[in-house]
Amino acid sequence: MNWMLNFVQRLGATGIETLGVFGRASLIWWRALWGMPDWRNGPTLLVRQLYFVGVYSLIIIVVSGLFIGMVLALQGYTVLVRFGADQALGQLVSLALIRELGPVVAALLFAGRAGSALTAEIGLMKTTEQLASMAMIGVDPLKRVLRPRLWAGMIAMPVLTQIFNMVAIWGAVAVGVDWLKVDAGSFWANMQSAVQFREDVLNGVIKSIVFGAVVTWIAVFQGYDATPTSEGISAATTRTVVYSSLAILGIDFLLTAVMFGVK
């Protein structure tokens, strides 16, 4: 009897705590993202963050994209060629990338590369009282520090995803057309006829915007809410990567179900 009470009590406590975290995170996100834009400093701050989260993530995005495209073409070819359908390689590769792999893999890489950096940076700013001193100068750190990072994530993610897709398709061409000698004409023609702009490309872009928003939200909140010690920051950085990855995969399923689900 007693252990049951204990169990229910712990369940309740965890539930309340989790709800509290969600509430805090939502409030911070809301306060940071909306409100009067700062036309004087905002653009500079945003460009700088775009540079940090976007340009610095380029190398990992490009290299991973290249290899994923190459592997995809190789695997696809070995299966398709058995049915004599190797001309469909372009279709297979482009749909897999544009609908699923591009947004998801790019977001996972982004979480590992940019998300963890954001958490560590903001957590350290909190630990060294930089956020508190900014607040005491009369500048809201939510608006000055968090807002440009959140917008930068939402803007950079779809761009990175499209770059990822482009490079991956290029890798697939290198393997499929140049190496395995799939006919270039049918490769491109099949791709062109299979990929719909609204159905595939636009939905992929929407996915990547959502992922960018979620990853930066988690990263920024974990940093802002971190316990101000070195263990606290390391735990927060780990949480960012784990929660972001899980969120990306979970949300991807939901979005796929809504976008491409049974009509």
Add this chain to the structure above:
Amino acid sequence: MAESDDNLIEVRNLRFQRGERWIFDGVDFNIARGKITAIMGPSGTGKTTLLRLIGGQLRAEAGSIHLDGNDIPRLNRNDLFAVRRKMGMLFQSGALFTDLTVYENVAFPLRVHTRLPEAMIRDVVLMKLHAVGLRGARDLMPSELSGGMARRAALARAIALDPQLIMYDEPFVGQDPISMGMLVQLIRLLNDALGLTSIIVSHDVHETASIADYIYVIADGKVIGQGTPEQVLNTDDARVRQFIRGLPDGPVPFHYPAIDYCKDLQLERE
């Protein structure tokens, strides 16, 4: 309480709780305009918390903190940020922005709160840096500064907007005698030259007593002693005396509460 009618800050019946513990349980004090008021007490009595309550970073459960007619715990977020422009705070770590040079750190409040032309910002920044003796260090990054220099640079930033009030959080901790002397002199000098009101939170008795106009001693969530430095140094109160003289044992016990020593060592007492 300080005998002055001209108070910049009036705190009444302040109560603040962290977890189960009451950090402040009905604290009253005044900060007289134009004076240096010290708030002293043992570590862990919530002196820094007090500054954060005045700065509005924490909200008190009960009581009022009036700064020039604004009740800080009851301000909304935007008004609070507006009131904070009248305050400067020197954090224990300095808390300089690590991605900006010393010059840009001091210029930061000017850039965000004023629309001064660049030439004028430069003049103000150099004046403030000159006041703390770091005009020559303007191009250094915070990581290149010693602890004392970082604190002085942070002080220059805190006075950049000519606040009415400046709060020092443990300004003397971890300073060598030279930079300690510099800081003591600077705090007095800036207070008098700029017509500031200063609050020093500290447990360094002698440095603080040498520059403060009025001292409050807090412990266990209450004000346990107050007066001019002479009055506090010559107090009869046993708890205040223990703190001021630095006696290892007294009303504040040397031992953290524990069970009987012999029992703890499992020695049988016949």
